[in-house]
Amino acid sequence: MSTAPAPYPIGTPGTPWGEAERAEWLSRQTRHRSYESEVLSVIERLGTRFDVEEYGHLNYGHETYPLMAIRSRDWRDNLPVVLITGGVHGYETSGVHGALQFVDQHAGDYAGRVNLLVAPCVSPWAYERIHRWNAHAVDPNRSFRDDSQAEESAALMRLVAPIRDRALLHLDLHETTDTDESEFRPALAARDGKPFEPGGIPDGFYLVDDSNNPQPEFQQAVIKAVEPITHIAPADDKGEIFGSPVVARGVIEYPIEQLGLCASVTNAPYRTTTEVYPDSPRATPEQCNAAQAAAVCAAIDYALAHR
Template identity: 85%
Template sequence: MNTAPTPYPIGTPGAPWGDVERSEWLSQQPRQRSYESEVLSAIERLRSRFDVELYGRLDYGPDSYPLMAIRSRDWRDDLPVVLITGGVHGYETSGVHGALRFIDQHAAEYAGRVNLLVAPCVSPWAYERIHRWNANAVDPNRSFHHGSPAEESAALMRLVAPVCDRALMHIDLHETTDTDETEFRPALAARDGKPFEPGEIPDGFYLVDDSENPQPEFQQAVIEAVEQVTHIAPADNKGEIFGSPVATRGVIQYPLTQLGLCASITRAPYKTTTEVYPDSPRSTAEQCNAAQAAAVCAAIGYALAHR
């Protein structure tokens, strides 16, 4: 027998949150890990090989977070730009550490071929709270547009603006987790005063292409590389992955600009959003980080070969 989902514990069903509900939600978001020791320290170790820059700062109450980017040291204006972003959703751990792994272990292979610009942890407050939203209960990955309500998103757009037209490829590193279904989607429905519609978390890696400029061969090149590291999510019995029709194996499509998604912030011909599944019994944290790095390498390789 089907039962109705348990109402989210904050707010009144059917009524969007106001300031009281947002404050209640914020009071329930304790710091669970350290941006400074887990991310900034790793970035600091890269200074001997790459240029590291401060591109903004987040201030939430007593907490202040420097926003850091990493650039190729051999930056040349005649080379195309590759943008790599991670941690737009702070709880998606392998997005952050996969980006850092790529820089540490693979970036040197592209010296003199591309300019790398990497923002490994776009949402450090959310990284520490293992959450999807920022401290204002705003999703940065729906906020990449003019007049953004998320400073995380606005700061990244300012960083990228000078190279927007020169970008060859942008890969945005994400995860789809079991907590998407148990916490984050129910919280979203409650925040917006809408009913929660249960879904099905895909078991495996998949990609999100741009429905406004699909690049199926590019996406499949990434899928084939990642398959050597971790398994690819199959379509469900509706031919969908996480509620969206499968376009090609392991790939769905979203209108990136319309939704204000991070992967829309440049005019790069090649764009993709990775979705790793860290909760699978068939995957380890090491595999998830390695899958993200493999996706970046394959994406750059394809883009360079087809520019």
């Protein structure tokens, strides 16, 4: 016989959080890793080959985080623009390090062919705490709106504004983890005063297309490139992944602008959100990073061939 999940340890079931609950949640967050040593140091080294800029900074208490972007050094206005984002959810590690690996190992292959703009760690406070939300218990990846309540999201939107209508491609690099089910979805339900409904975690890599502008051939080109590196998530017994119908192998669709997702920050004809599964016994951190980098390469190759 199944048992109901235990109530989330913060708040009263059925009642949305107020300031006291958010403060209690914040007091429980612990710094586990260093944005400076693991991310900024890599960006600094890449600065010998690429242009690096600070596009904003976060102030959370006594902590300040510079928000950094990497650009092609040979930027030319007549070239198509490719936007790569990672770490919108700070706990999704391969989104950050896969973006950096792409720049280090593959970006040079596209010199003179595209203008690259890469924001590898959109949410550094959450990166250090291995969390989904920012310090205000706000999800940056539901906050890409003109009235954004997340400075991480607002800063990226300001960075991207000049190329919003010029971008050919945007890849937003994410992970789906076991902690989505054990921590982050229960926390979301508690924060919003809603019941938590347990679900399943898809075992493998998948993509999220834009339901208002689907590009099925583009999505499958990315799936094909990633499959030799890590396995593709199958549909569940309802033909779904995370409650959304699987429209093609390894692909679901969301209304990205309606949901305020990062993939909506440009009007690029080619947009996708990658979802790597790092908790599989069949996947190593190295494979997860390589899968993200391969997805970027395949996406750029397809977009250039079909523009």
